[in-house]
């Protein structure tokens with residue numbers, strides 16, 4: 001877990017030795033961001049779950065928390081527990097305040113103190129620290145440990161510098177495997193056992209505090225503007241009417257997107273599950289379409305290449321260019337295929353929630369094999 005851009009996907013890529021998937025190629029249309037990546041470590045199969053980060057410009061925190069709620073409640077319903085949490089933090093960020101601090105506090109509340117011992121805070125971007133800034137950067141990390149991470153450290157959580165990213169990433173995974181623990185998040189208990197809507201969970205309260213503040217303020221402004229408009233109507237004074245109307249329009253413009261977010265936060269688990277299963281189905285379809293299109297493009301390009309090769313007058317340069325295009329299409333098609341296998345699938349709706357299986361598709365295993373693997377290694 002961690003803020004957007006902290007290095008979560010890169011961390012996973014160090015572990016699995018696969019490239020970080022690039023957005024685009026029909027993948028950008030996917031709403032869901034949680035992906036599963038499988039690796040072997042110390043003779044065990046390890047499933048790494050990549051999560052979206054808060055404070056993403058392309059998406060509200062409400063949607064991100066909702067996706068995490070979906071994934072965590074699905075896992076809880078199936079008795080699948082997390083063995084460890086890696087929280088990524090960019091050490092080059094000079095300040096921890098505002099939305100970043102709120103996201104950290106929401107993360108801590110999501111875990112709950114009982115899970116702190118399973119947290120490894122991994123600091124990234126050490127390669128960007130100039131030698132003359134190293135001391136100051138270590139000091140900053142110490143300050144973070146004292147000020148913001150103390151509770152995690154006091155409860156046996158760990159802070160690791162990813163200065164040799166691949167080596168340290170693997171060491172972290174080895175430690176988690178060695179400890180062989182299973183955790184239930186505070187967030188999971190609140191969502192499922194206490195049936196709390198998102199905004200009343202501890203994490204939701206922290207994360208949405210500013211939105212609720214803005215919402216109340218805008219609603220008051222709207223009521224005020226509405227009163228002014230009514231008064232202007234009664235006085236029949238055209239300029240006042242015009243001004244009040246403009247104020248109403250302006251407030252409504254800011255209020256509408258907030259309202260959608262607020263509504264999302266008030267959802268309970270069953271609604272979230274229904275919505276996300278629907279989104280996953282749509283994602284699956286859009287990936288299937290993207291794969292189909294890429295395959296057709298590839299076949300056409302291959303035909304073009306065969307024709308160019310059989311035609312003796314084709315310049316070598318042209319033939320090479322078409323070959324490059326074929327290679328690129330092959331790569332893109334392969335990427336879509338891998339990506340579709342890293343997605344949570346919507347199989348859960350087809351199989352029913354009572355069956356204790358994990359509704360995921362792994363990177364290198366068939367669904368059946370992965371389900372068996374999850375049953376053995378994660379439960």
Ligand SMILES: Nc1nc2c(ncn2[C@@H]2O[C@H](COP(=O)(O)OP(=O)(O)OP(=O)(O)O)[C@@H](O)[C@H]2O)c(=O)[nH]1
Nearest residue numbers: 003004005006007008009010052053124125126128
């Ligand atoms: N120099 C440097 N760049 C890094 C490091 N870790 C990640 N990056 C880069 O930072 C950018 C963001 O990294 P990601 O791994 O995609 O970040 P993320 O946490 O998955 O971000 P979201 O998926 O948006 O939540 C990428 O361009 C990475 O190459 C690091 O240790 N050093």
Ligand SMILES: [Mg+2]
Nearest residue numbers: 008009010050
């Ligand atoms: Mg990522």
